[in-house]
Amino acid sequence: MSIAEALASTIGADRVARDADALNARRYDQWAVKHLRDWRGEDVPAPGCVVRPQSALDVQKVVKLAAEKRVPLIPFGLGSGVCGGIEPTPDAILLDMSSMNRVRYIDEGDLLAGFDAGLNGMEAEEAVAAHGLTIGHWPQSIAISSVGGWVATRASGQFSTAYGNIEDIIHSIEAVLPNGELVTLGKAVRAAAGPDLRHLLMGAEGTMGVITGVTFSLREKAPHRDYSIFYADDMRAGFEVQRRIVRADWRPPVMRQYDGREVRRLFRDHERDGKAMLLMVHEGPKARVEAELAAMHEICGAAGLEAGDPMAAKQWIEKRNHVPSWRDMFQRGYVADTVEISGRWSEIGAIYDASIAALNEIPGVINASAHSSHVYRSGINLYFSFAATFEDSAKMEPAYFAGWRAIMEATAKNGGGVAHHHGAGRLRKPYLHHDLGDSGVALLRRVKQALDPEGIMNPGNLIPDA
């Protein structure tokens, strides 16, 4: 009996797809490289079969079968990943979580909502919004990503500076471990009951198990919102002001700082002499928002920043969830990507300069720019964009990987962290040792070996080989 037949007899033939259309549709997620290869007519492998579980019990059955037969199992949410987190092969089962898409419950009193892992993020948000609540997690991908994917990749949302990243929003995680056991981790609102095991699954990108359900701790929709815009002479001047704002214990939910190139590209009507632009959204009780806004003008003004037109921030709010089409770009002769990293305040200026310089040295690169979008007490992220153009499309893939290498190495060399919020996948795997050190990578391998001794869970992803 083939593995597909065994799966069909275990969870139902209608849950197992082997037709070419179904398999081809699951050859990639949003990782640019796979789209580039496909667009160029190169071979992009498909999985051997696609399984669509309807319940955690279904997932347990599939995992147990995969473990028994030692067949690779690749969890797939809604396919918004951009770092090579999945790489189907004909010997693998792709576990398509999109049929597990129920809202399990919304508890308005306890501000908790439970969802199946495969539920679309915007649908989850809309479900709680109907109760005047919000998850408070707004990744750019919200309309095309799953709530389980947010957790599996340790995602960040656009309002993270006040509302936190996914690890601050998650309450509990339900998951099937590689041995087929179902765990629910995170019973308490906060616990000192041994290591917080939720963190074994958060960010594991399918290598430690399959997330089947998530519970988030919600917020009331903010009663009041306001916007502010300030211009800084350059990125370093802007970073310094953001540092002062957070140091003074202000936490505007959205703090974004675009370099001059991005202001020109994204905010043409609001360009000002090539300066960097700091865009903020302020939310909460009206009196606090007013106090915050006054403080922003005071802090920014004292640092010599010029106030701008808050309309630019409203414009951003409206367009913020746009996700580009890779194939349109290839067609127009471009290969491009975005790369997010982080750095402490003292090093972020050097990371910015070194990364932009390194990108610009790559033949074919016609744009290298960045903005920041997530702020912490001790530092900030940067979100680089780069684009290269070639007449010969065969040159695109090498330039793509050269762009990534440039940013990863410039970041690591200057002390930064190589992965802020898109996850690691196969793309960052060669650079992970910069963050973890060799002994940290060895520790990660040891944990993987303990949880998944057969190595069936998303093999090849994330964890550097020994």
Place this chain on the structure above:
Amino acid sequence: MSIAEALASTIGADRVARDADALNARRYDQWAVKHLRDWRGEDVPAPGCVVRPQSALDVQKVVKLAAEKRVPLIPFGLGSGVCGGIEPTPDAILLDMSSMNRVRYIDEGDLLAGFDAGLNGMEAEEAVAAHGLTIGHWPQSIAISSVGGWVATRASGQFSTAYGNIEDIIHSIEAVLPNGELVTLGKAVRAAAGPDLRHLLMGAEGTMGVITGVTFSLREKAPHRDYSIFYADDMRAGFEVQRRIVRADWRPPVMRQYDGREVRRLFRDHERDGKAMLLMVHEGPKARVEAELAAMHEICGAAGLEAGDPMAAKQWIEKRNHVPSWRDMFQRGYVADTVEISGRWSEIGAIYDASIAALNEIPGVINASAHSSHVYRSGINLYFSFAATFEDSAKMEPAYFAGWRAIMEATAKNGGGVAHHHGAGRLRKPYLHHDLGDSGVALLRRVKQALDPEGIMNPGNLIPDA
């Protein structure tokens, strides 16, 4: 060669103590049970030797030797633990971290400070306070606990509702793993670079390795502080108001709610008809503190709470770090302890009622009371106190464990989490399955087995036996 001789030749004879005074002084931490047994003249075992490393390299040498000889190794910070996290035996090495007590660095720009793990918490706080900064972590034990102990036990401070618990304050952890490897986890200000491995050590209470250094992300000392006091008819009415405050996105750093018994015992001058008292400390930029205070009066007033004298909160600030002496209590005929748990808003009232009722059913119990002290969007903690009195001191220990059992079971039965911030130790080990489930406990065991296959690290602590 004995293990002590081997240790002496490895890290220096002056770092290895075997004299009776040194061994006897390390028979216990602050766990009431060991003090009770000692006070009653029962045998309380001492470790076989006490080792005082001066560096992470020393710790590596000790761990490697212990692993090679398969000798139990018990990390010991400054001994403020209250849950049976250490239980020395004559065959064990006690690793006394108190000589690793340096401030490694304070970076005012990046708001980071690195400390040796054995440094006293108050000394760490005073070191950063000299720069106008604060760690923002104020456990009641701050004057007698170590910064590494805060991390090893997943501690909370009194200002946690705004400033977070230790997991929100930690930047990086340096630790020696059971195989002797040194890891530094937490390079980035935030990362999506695989599972956050810091969480394997946070809360592990010495079972997964030895924390040798910690780096915290600091805050600027708040420029303004104010206080408020409100009275609620009962605990449930107070919980409901705290729920509304946090739901409206206010986060006073300190929110404490005492039941009528504790108001009478701790705030005699501020007692009001047996009502519960909500005590808050507000900190931050002046305009925000004023807005927050106004909102508190509005929210509390709308719920029918009466405002009280803020002097009660100032009084708490002054006395808050008092730690009781168990032996004084035994001498006066009492056995007592405090037990912290957590619950969602919908269940915390039932947990309070059921725990108090169960405590009062235990023969000899003369006080059962509680206050809350840490608030989250979806729930809150409770910190129970109980005391029992007996003429025959042999009855004290059974009553002590009966009190714990009463609260653990009442909490779990009503859906709460059995451990908020003191850690688990041997005291909560029998109840850990309530939080983690059987499959979660099995997962914890699997991780322990992977990191510490010889089982040398603090054996018997935390992790329920298979």
